[in-house]
Amino acid sequence: xxxxxxxxxxxxxxxxxxxxxxxxxxxxxxxxxxxxxxxxxxxxxxxxxxxxxxxxxxxxxxxxxxxxxxxxxxxxxxxxxxxxxxxxxxxxxxxxxxxxxxxxxxxxxxxxxxxxxxxxxxxxxxxxxxxxxxx
Numbered sequence: 001x002x003x004x005x006x007x008x009x010x011x012x013x014x015x016x017x018x019x020x021x022x023x024x025x026x027x028x029x030x031x032x033x034x035x036x037x038x039x040x041x042x043x044x045x046x047x048x049x050x051x052x053x054x055x056x057x058x059x060x061x062x063x064x065x066x067x068x069x070x071x072x073x074x075x076x077x078x079x080x081x082x083x084x085x086x087x088x089x090x091x092x093x094x095x096x097x098x099x100x101x102x103x104x105x106x107x108x109x110x111x112x113x114x115x116x117x118x119x120x121x122x123x124x125x126x127x128x129x130x131x132x133x134x135x
Contacts (some may be wrong), residue, residue, distance in 0.1 A: 010055035011036040012134065014081075017046060018062030023090065026117050030124050033132050035108075046074055051115060057133050059085060060124070064092035064113075075105035086119040087122065090115060 014031050016039040018024055024039060031037045041049050046066065059078055065075055078087060087109075089102040094112035102110045109123055127133055 003087075012057040013053055013055050014128070015040075015050070015053060015056050015059045016062075017050070017065050018090070019065045020048070020062050020090075022117065023060075023062055023115065023120075026121050027124065031128070035128060047072075051077060054084050057085060058088070058127055059122050060088045060090065062090040062092070063098065064090075072101060075101065077105065079106050079109050086127055086130075090120075090128065 010032075012035055014027070014035055014037050014109060015025050016024065018027075018039070028037060038053055038056075040047070059082060061074070061078070063071055078085075087102075087105075087107045089107040089110045091098040091110065091112040092101065098112070099110050109127070111120060111123075
């Protein structure tokens with residue numbers, strides 16, 4: 001159960017959509033209480049249950065977890081179900097098309113692999129501290 005009894009409500013959620021173990025390990029080290037990390041199995045397909053998560057505040061999308069043809073649709077669903085939430089987009093490879101698609105669909109931060117884990121960890125930490133994300 002995702003409740004934070006101290007605050008009388010739900011713990012804020014970081015939703016990680018990635019199959020990258022190094023990225024996942026980093027996110028697990030950075031995300032601490034009162035945050036809760038949710039990492040559904042993607043295996044190339046994101047199910048509806050992902051969008052039923054309560055209190056999602058920040059989404060990390062690693063586009064290597066998603067088939068190329070499904071990325072635009074997934075970003076539209078993220079915008080629909082989590083409007084205004086912070087989105088950190090990690091591209092498997094840098095291209096103008098990837099970056100344009102991510103930014104057009106509301107990505108607050110865009111980076112491509114190879115990923116500097118140290119830099120991404122600092123960026124993630126700063127987003128977790130931002131008042132508009134913590135709300």
